[in-house]
Amino acid sequence: MKSAGEVAKQFYQAVVKRDLTAARTFLADDLVFVGLFETYHGPQEYLDALTGLLGVTVRLDVMSIVGEGNQAAVFFELETRAPVAGTTFVAEWFQVENGLVRRVQSAFDGRLFAPMFTGKK
Numbered sequence: 001m002k003s004a005g006e007v008a009k010q011f012y013q014a015v016v017k018r019d020l021t022a023a024r025t026f027l028a029d030d031l032v033f034v035g036l037f038e039t040y041h042g043p044q045e046y047l048d049a050l051t052g053l054l055g056v057t058v059r060l061d062v063m064s065i066v067g068e069g070n071q072a073a074v075f076f077e078l079e080t081r082a083p084v085a086g087t088t089f090v091a092e093w094f095q096v097e098n099g100l101v102r103r104v105q106s107a108f109d110g111r112l113f114a115p116m117f118t119g120k121k
Contacts (some may be wrong), residue, residue, distance in 0.1 A: 001098070001099050002029060002099050003055075003067050003072075003096075004067045004068070004070050004071050004072040004094060004096035005065050005066065005067020005068075005072045006047075006067070006099070007026055007072070007094070007096045007099060007101060007114050008065050008067065008096070008101070009062075009065050011026040012025060012062050012076070013053075014026070015050070015060065016060055018045050018054055020050065020051065020054075022052075023047070024043055024047060025027045026099075026100060026101055027043040027047075027100060027101050027119045028043070028097065028098075028100035028101060028102045029042065029043065030042070030102065031043050031046055031100075031101060031102060031103070031104070032102070032103050032104075033079075033103075033104045033105075033106070034103070034104070034105040034106070035049075035105075035106045035112065036106065036107075036110040036113075037113070037114075037116075037117040038117065046104075049094060052116075056081050056082075056083070056084055057079070057080055057081075058079040058080060059077070059078070060076055060077075060078050060079075060115070061076055062074065062075070062076045062083070063076055063077060070095060070096050070097060071093065071094065071095055071096070072093075072094040072096065073091065073092070073093055073094070074091070074092045074094060075089070075090070075091050075092075076089075076090050076092075077089055077090075078090055080112070083115065083116070084113055084115065085114050086112045088108050088112055088113075089108060089109075090106060090107070090108040091106070091107045091108065092104055092105065092106045092107070093107075094104045
């Protein structure tokens, strides 16, 4: 069985390649993603939102992954273009069961991305 850190690493390797079919293989059917603006239930809701984010992503550089037991922390730098041009440092907390991601919670300074969710600047 893969460690939580290895699952997170392989998930983000697929995401960086924009291979969401491969990324899906690391997500549990009952995945919950908790973000600053929205919570997604199930892998399809999450991957739909991730597809939108990747549409404005210039660069996603994973800086570190720390795993302990069934948990992993992922730290990455995300560079995006208009309408949300900028660079953001993101931390995510993964909970993994049976080799699949069951829960992700994301933390970052969301001011840059607020217009994508509120329609305001």
